Amino acid sequence: MYMENTVSTERKRIHPHKFTLWVAMGSIVMMFAGLTSAYIVKRNQSNWLEFGLPAVFWYSTAVIIISSVTMHLAVKAFKAKEMARYRKLITLTAGLGLLFAGLQFIGFSALHKNGVQLFGIGSNPSASFLGIITGLHVLHVLGGVVALIVSFARAFRVRTRSYAATPVEVVATYWHFVDILWIYLFIFFNWIG
Amino acid sequence: MSNEAVLHGNVGVGHSHDAHADHGHGHHHETFITKYVFSQDHKMIGKQFLITGMVWAILGGLMSVLFRLQLGYPDSSFPWLEDILGKWAKGGHISAEAYYALVTTHGTVLVFFVLTAGLSGTFSNFLIPLQVGARDMASPLMNMLSYWFFFMASVVMLSSLFVETGPFSGGWTAYPPLSALGDASDGSKTGMDLWLVAMALFVVSQLLAGLNYIATILNMRTKGMSMTRLPLTIWALFFTAVLGVLSFPVLFSGFILLIFDRNFGTSFYLSDIFIASVGALPNEGGSAILYQHLFWFLGHPEVYIILLPAMGMASEIISTNARKPIFGYMAMVGSLFAIVVLGFLVWAHHMFVTGLNPFLGSIFVLMTLLIAVPSAIKVFNWLTTLWRGNIRFTPGMLFAIGFVSLFISGGLTGIWLGNSALDIHLHDTYFVIAHFHIVMGVASMFGMFAGVYHWFPKMYGRYMNHTLAYTHFWLTLIGAYLIFWPMHYEGLAGMPRRYYDYGNWESFKQFLELNRFISTVVIIVFCVQLLFLFNFFYSIFKGRKVTTLNPWGSNTLEWTTPIRPGHGNWPGEIPEVHRWAYDYGKDGQDFIPQTTPVGDNESHH
Ligand code: HEM
Numbered sequence: 001m002y003m004e005n006t007v008s009t010e011r012k013r014i015h016p017h018k019f020t021l022w023v024a025m026g027s028i029v030m031m032f033a034g035l036t037s038a039y040i041v042k043r044n045q046s047n048w049l050e051f052g053l054p055a056v057f058w059y060s061t062a063v064i065i066i067s068s069v070t071m072h073l074a075v076k077a078f079k080a081k082e083m084a085r086y087r088k089l090i091t092l093t094a095g096l097g098l099l100f101a102g103l104q105f106i107g108f109s110a111l112h113k114n115g116v117q118l119f120g121i122g123s124n125p126s127a128s129f130l131g132i133i134t135g136l137h138v139l140h141v142l143g144g145v146v147a148l149i150v151s152f153a154r155a156f157r158v159r160t161r162s163y164a165a166t167p168v169e170v171v172a173t174y175w176h177f178v179d180i181l182w183i184y185l186f187i188f189f190n191w192i193g
Numbered sequence: 194m195s196n197e198a199v200l201h202g203n204v205g206v207g208h209s210h211d212a213h214a215d216h217g218h219g220h221h222h223e224t225f226i227t228k229y230v231f232s233q234d235h236k237m238i239g240k241q242f243l244i245t246g247m248v249w250a251i252l253g254g255l256m257s258v259l260f261r262l263q264l265g266y267p268d269s270s271f272p273w274l275e276d277i278l279g280k281w282a283k284g285g286h287i288s289a290e291a292y293y294a295l296v297t298t299h300g301t302v303l304v305f306f307v308l309t310a311g312l313s314g315t316f317s318n319f320l321i322p323l324q325v326g327a328r329d330m331a332s333p334l335m336n337m338l339s340y341w342f343f344f345m346a347s348v349v350m351l352s353s354l355f356v357e358t359g360p361f362s363g364g365w366t367a368y369p370p371l372s373a374l375g376d377a378s379d380g381s382k383t384g385m386d387l388w389l390v391a392m393a394l395f396v397v398s399q400l401l402a403g404l405n406y407i408a409t410i411l412n413m414r415t416k417g418m419s420m421t422r423l424p425l426t427i428w429a430l431f432f433t434a435v436l437g438v439l440s441f442p443v444l445f446s447g448f449i450l451l452i453f454d455r456n457f458g459t460s461f462y463l464s465d466i467f468i469a470s471v472g473a474l475p476n477e478g479g480s481a482i483l484y485q486h487l488f489w490f491l492g493h494p495e496v497y498i499i500l501l502p503a504m505g506m507a508s509e510i511i512s513t514n515a516r517k518p519i520f521g522y523m524a525m526v527g528s529l530f531a532i533v534v535l536g537f538l539v540w541a542h543h544m545f546v547t548g549l550n551p552f553l554g555s556i557f558v559l560m561t562l563l564i565a566v567p568s569a570i571k572v573f574n575w576l577t578t579l580w581r582g583n584i585r586f587t588p589g590m591l592f593a594i595g596f597v598s599l600f601i602s603g604g605l606t607g608i609w610l611g612n613s614a615l616d617i618h619l620h621d622t623y624f625v626i627a628h629f630h631i632v633m634g635v636a637s638m639f640g641m642f643a644g645v646y647h648w649f650p651k652m653y654g655r656y657m658n659h660t661l662a663y664t665h666f667w668l669t670l671i672g673a674y675l676i677f678w679p680m681h682y683e684g685l686a687g688m689p690r691r692y693y694d695y696g697n698w699e700s701f702k703q704f705l706e707l708n709r710f711i712s713t714v715v716i717i718v719f720c721v722q723l724l725f726l727f728n729f730f731y732s733i734f735k736g737r738k739v740t741t742l743n744p745w746g747s748n749t750l751e752w753t754t755p756i757r758p759g760h761g762n763w764p765g766e767i768p769e770v771h772r773w774a775y776d777y778g779k780d781g782q783d784f785i786p787q788t789t790p791v792g793d794n795e796s797h798h
C-alpha cells in the first residue's frame with residue numbers, strides 16, 4: 001500500500017553495533033540526567049552545603065580533552081593502516097584515562113581536606129551528589145579503558161588482524177562520549193548546579 | 194542517531210542480515226545445553242522468558258490469594274497456613290509483617306517479573322525476528338545474557354523470601370525512609386538488600402534486551418519491510434523498548450542514591466527521623482520526595498512498558514480474526530508515539546498529595562488528561578476494526594477483545610484520578626487499586642493470554658485445547674470484573690489501601706461481606722488459571738498437531754516459516770515483503786500475505 005517498488009538495497013546503513021552504542025549512550029545520558037535533575041531539585045530545598053570545586057578538576061578536564069584528541073589521532077592512524085602509531089596512540093589514550101581517574105580521586109581527597117565530607121554520617125547531600133555523579137562517570141571512563149585494552153590486544157593478533165574500522169570507531173565514539181559527558185558535568189557543577 | 198533509519202518509509206536492508214546468514218543452516222550438533230539452556234535462538238529465549246514469567250505469575254498470584262484470605266476472613270484461622278508459612282502465620286493467622294511482605298512481593302513480581310519480563314521479554318524475543326524477517330536478533334549473545342540476568346534477578350528475589358527477617362515489606366514502590374533504614378522494620382533489613390540487588394540485575398537485563406530489540410527492528414528488516422509495513426505488534430514492541438531504555442536508567446540512579454543512604458551514611462532521602470528502638474538519626478538535609486520523582490519517572494513509563502505489547506498484539510490479533518484491515522494504521526502508530534512522549538511527562542500524577550506545588554500539579558493534570566486522547570484513538574480504531582467484521586472467535590481473539598473492554602473500563606477511572614482535586618480523596622484508596630489492576634494488571638494479562646493462544650501453534654507446532662481456553666476466558670473475564678469492580682465503591686467510600694485489618698474502623702465494617710465475596714472470587718479465578726497452565730503444558734506434548742503453515746490465515750511473515758522453524762527461521766532465503774500486513778478481505782480475497790507481490794490490477798486504498 002505504501003510506496004511499492006521503491007525499496008532500495010543499496011542504501012548506506014549504520015552498522016548495528018554502532019547503532020546499539022548510540023542507543024546505549026542515550027540510556028547513559030538518561031541516568032546522568034536523572035541524577036543532575038535530582039541535584040537541582042534537592043539544591044532548591046533547605047540544608048544545602050555550598051562549596052567550590054578544587055583546582056585539580058581543571059587539570060583532569062584538560063587531561064580528558066587531550067585524551068579525546070589522541071583517540072581521534074589513533075582512529076586516523078588505524079585507517080591509514082599505521083598500526084605501530086595506532087598502538088602507541090591508544091596506549092597513550094588509555095594512560096590518560098587512568099590519569100583522569102587518578103586526578104578525580106585527588107580531587108575528592110582535596111575536598112576532604114577542606115572539610116567537605118562526601119559520604120558517611122554527617123555528609124551533606126550536595127557533596128554526596130558530587131561524589132556519586134563523578135564516581136559513576138569515572139566508572140564509565142574505566143569501562144572505556146578496558147575497551148581500549150581489548151582493542152590493543154586485538155591489534156596484536158596477527159592472524160586475524162583485520163582492518164575493519166568498526167570496532168575501533170565504536171570505542172572511539174564511546175570515548176568521546178564520556179569526554180563530553182564530563183565536560184557537561186564540569187560545567188554543571190561549576191556554573192549551573 | 195540515524196533518523197534516516199528511524200523514519201524512512203523505504204529502507205532496504207541489503208547486507209545487514211547477511212552477517213547472520215550462517216545461522217540459517219545446520220546446527221545439527223546442538224546439545225541439550227546449547228539448545229534449551231544457554232540458547233542464543235531468539236525463539237527459545239522467548240520461551241524461557243515465558244515459562245519463567247509463568248512460574249512468577251503462579252507465585253505472585255498465590256501471594257495475592259494469601260493476603261486476600263486475611264482481608265476476606267480477618268477473624269478466621271487456617272491451620273494449614275502455619276504449615277506452609279511457619280512463623281509468618283502463627284496459629285493459622287497471617288501476621289502483619291507477612292501480610293506486608295506478601296503485598297510487596299506480589300506487586301514487585303507481577304509488575305516487573307511477570308508483566309515486563311514475561312510479557313515484552315517473551316513476545317519481543319519471539320516475534321521481532323520472525324515478523325521483521327530476520328534470522329535472529331542483532332546480538333544473539335546479548336539477548337541470551339538478558340535472559341540470564343533476569344534469571345539471576347529471579348533467583349535473588351526468590352531467595353529473599355527465605356531469609357530470617359523476611360522479604361522487603363514496604364510496598365512495590367520501595368519509598369524511603371522505610372526502604373532506606375534497616376532499623377525501620379524487619380523487611381527493611383536483608384530482604385531489602387536482596388530486593389535492590391534483584392532489581393539492579395533486572396534493570397541490566399532490561400537494558401540489554403531493549404538495546405537489542407531496537408537495533409533489530411531498525412537494522413535487520415528484510416528486503417521490502419519498510420517501517421510503514423511493519424505489523425503493529427512490532428511498532429508496539431519497538432516503543433516499549435524505547436521507553437525501557439530511557440526510563441530504567443533513571444530508576445537505576447534512584448536506586449544508587451538509595452543504596453548509598455542504606456549503606457554509606459548519606460542523606461539523600463533522609464532527614465529528621467526518629468526510630469522508636471534507635472532514637473533520633475543523625476541524617477539531615479535529605480528529601481524522601483526526591484525518590485518519588487526518580488521512581489515515578491520510571492514508574493509511569495513502566496506502566497506503558499507493560500501495556501504497549503498488549504496493545505500491539507491485540508491490534509494484530511483483532512485484525513487477523515476480524516478478517517479486516519486494521520482501521521487507521523498510521524493513527525495507531527501515531528498514538529503509540531504520542532503515548533510514549535506523554536508517558537514521560539506525567540509522572541507527578543502519582544504525587545499530587547505530596548505537597549507538590551499546585552501550579553505544577555495543574556500542568557501534570559493537563560498532561561495526564563491529554564494521554565486520554567491517543568488512548569481513545571486506539572480504542573476507537575479497535576472497535577472500528579471489529580465493526581461489521583467477519584469475526585472468528587478464536588481464544589486469542591476473545592482475549593484481545595477482553596483486553597479492549599478492560600482497557601476502556603480502567604482507562605475511564607484514570608481520568609478521574611488524573612484530576613488533582615479528585616485525587617485528594619481517591620489517592621491511596623482501593624479506587625487506585627481497582628484502576629490499575631483493571632487497566633494494567635488484568636488488561637495486560639489478557640494481552641499476554643491472547644498472544645500465547647494466538648502464537649502457540651508457531652511456538653510449539655501444536656494447538657491448545659479450545660474448550661479449556663473458552664472456559665478460561667469467560668471465567669477469568671467475569672472473575673476479574675467481580676474482583677475489581679466493587680473495589681471502586683470501597684475506594685470512593687474512602688477505604689485506604691495497604692491496611693492489614695479494617696476491623697476497628699467503624700465506617701468500613703460495611704465492607705466485610707464485600708471483601709469476603711472478593712476474596713472468594715480471587716480463589717476461584719486463581720484456580721481457573723491452573724486450567725490455563727494445564728492446557729499450556731499438556732498441549733506442548735499432546736496438543737493437536739498443526740498441519741498447515743498458516744493456521745489462522747494470517748498475513749505476517751512468521752507464518753511463512755516451517756511449522757517448527759529451526760535456528761535461523763527460514764531454511765532458504767528470507768522472503769521479500771511487498772505490502773503491509775493488513776490486506777484482509779481486499780478485492781474479494783480473504784487475505785494476502787505480505788510476501789505476495791502487488792498485482793497490476795490491485796486496488797489501492
Ligand atoms: C487515561 C489514562 C490514565 C490516566 C489519566 C491515569 C491516571 C492515574 C493517576 C492519576 C494515578 C495516581 C492515583 C493515585 O495514586 O492517587 C494512577 C495510578 C496508576 N495507574 Fe493510571 N492512568 C491512566 C492509565 C493507566 C494505564 C494505561 C496504566 C497501565 C497500563 C496505568 C497504571 C497505573 C498504576 C500502576 C497506578 C498505581 C501505582 C501505585 O500507586 O501503586 N494507568 N493512574
Ligand SMILES: [Cu+2]
Nearest residue numbers: 493540542543
Ligand atoms: Cu502514572
